[in-house]
Amino acid sequence: MAIPDVRRPDERLNWVTSIPFFLVHAACLLAFFTGVPARALVLCFALYALRMFFITAGYHRYFAHRSYRLGRTMQLLMAVGGTTAAQKGPLWWAGNHRDHHRFADTEQDTHSPLRGFWWSHIGWILCDRFGSVDYDQKIADFAKYPELRLVDKYNVFGPWLLAIGCYLFAGWAGLVVGFFWSTVLLWHGTFTVNSLAHVVGRRRYATADTSRNSLLIALYTGGEGWHNNHHYRPSSVRQGFYWWEIDTTYYVLRTLSFVGLVHDMRRPTKKHRLASRIKDGNFDFGMFRAYWTKASGAIATARADAGERIGSTRQSLDDAVHSALESAEELSRASRRSRRAGFAE
Numbered sequence: 001m002a003i004p005d006v007r008r009p010d011e012r013l014n015w016v017t018s019i020p021f022f023l024v025h026a027a028c029l030l031a032f033f034t035g036v037p038a039r040a041l042v043l044c045f046a047l048y049a050l051r052m053f054f055i056t057a058g059y060h061r062y063f064a065h066r067s068y069r070l071g072r073t074m075q076l077l078m079a080v081g082g083t084t085a086a087q088k089g090p091l092w093w094a095g096n097h098r099d100h101h102r103f104a105d106t107e108q109d110t111h112s113p114l115r116g117f118w119w120s121h122i123g124w125i126l127c128d129r130f131g132s133v134d135y136d137q138k139i140a141d142f143a144k145y146p147e148l149r150l151v152d153k154y155n156v157f158g159p160w161l162l163a164i165g166c167y168l169f170a171g172w173a174g175l176v177v178g179f180f181w182s183t184v185l186l187w188h189g190t191f192t193v194n195s196l197a198h199v200v201g202r203r204r205y206a207t208a209d210t211s212r213n214s215l216l217i218a219l220y221t222g223g224e225g226w227h228n229n230h231h232y233r234p235s236s237v238r239q240g241f242y243w244w245e246i247d248t249t250y251y252v253l254r255t256l257s258f259v260g261l262v263h264d265m266r267r268p269t270k271k272h273r274l275a276s277r278i279k280d281g282n283f284d285f286g287m288f289r290a291y292w293t294k295a296s297g298a299i300a301t302a303r304a305d306a307g308e309r310i311g312s313t314r315q316s317l318d319d320a321v322h323s324a325l326e327s328a329e330e331l332s333r334a335s336r337r338s339r340r341a342g343f344a345e
């Protein structure tokens with residue numbers, strides 16, 4: 001059950017395909033030559049906020065989780081807007097993200113933080129294993145639209161066109177500060193939802209993963225820092241469940257719903273919000289499994305070190321590890337079943 005530390009060959013960093021990723025970071029240093037004029041800085045801020053919205057509202061809450069409905073034209077606009085964030089296409093992004101929820105914190109999880117901070121932050125992006133996504137298996141519901149397949153395939157045009165636009169708008173500083181700075185900030189802003197939001201913050205709900213709620217992360221990601229809420233109710237368009245849980249993406253979507261551009265927003269009811277809370281004694285299987293995974297890894301290492309000395313107890317140790325974990329899983333399943341029975345949508 002423990003996630004192996006050993007990387008598969010296709011999970012190692014591919015230096016060749018990762019060159020653009022490192023070059024974009026290096027390009028930020030060109031600001032020493034271009035300077036940082038106010039016009040370029042405003043462009044940087046605006047492009048960060050706008051593109052973060054396309055990622056959180058579009059790639060994440062719409063394409064990955066279908067937490068609201070859009071007309072076909074708006075859907076296309078959201079997809080094209082998302083490509084400008086240089087995070088590949090909407091079908092690739094959403095397809096891989098669905099696996100993060102489906103297999104959270106197991107070997108099949110796209111970016112489990114149990115495999116280390118760097119793996120969940122950028123390691124999974126810079127290796128070959130997740131380089132492409134099987135449309136039919138992962139995201140057939142959106143891959144059926146030919147225009148979305150086209151946008152996904154030619155996603156690279158988004159950032160290139162935006163970069164040219166930045167140059168035309170504010171010269172070289174517009175390109176370096178406006179485009180490259182905001183792109184790098186945006187990357188790491190998005191990536192910290194996969195890495196830090198499973199490490200920093202508090203857990204309100206007993207989910208089967210290590211997700212947490214963090215105001216700080218929510219502030220710079222447009223509301224994605226309420227990650228424990230999100231893992232608890234992935235289909236909710238609203239990730240901040242209470243008025244004090246700032247969720248700017250949701251505020252914008254709500255405004256768009258007033259003018260008829262966004263429909264059928266799914267929100268948690270009060271019953272949902274009050275169920276499954278850890279403080280009410282629900283079994284926190286996610287953290288239990290995380291600690292258990294770490295402990296069983298440590299036991300395995302110690303066992304290998306000890307070698308022959310504990311040879312005869314090896315099998316009984318294995319059995320103990322497995323049976324304890326199976327009992328915990330059963331307990332978690334039973335708790336989830338009773339939750340579903342009580343709060344079916």
Ligand SMILES: [Zn+2]
Nearest residue numbers: 100194211227
């Ligand atoms: Zn997560």
Ligand SMILES: [Zn+2]
Nearest residue numbers: 064097230234
């Ligand atoms: Zn999600």
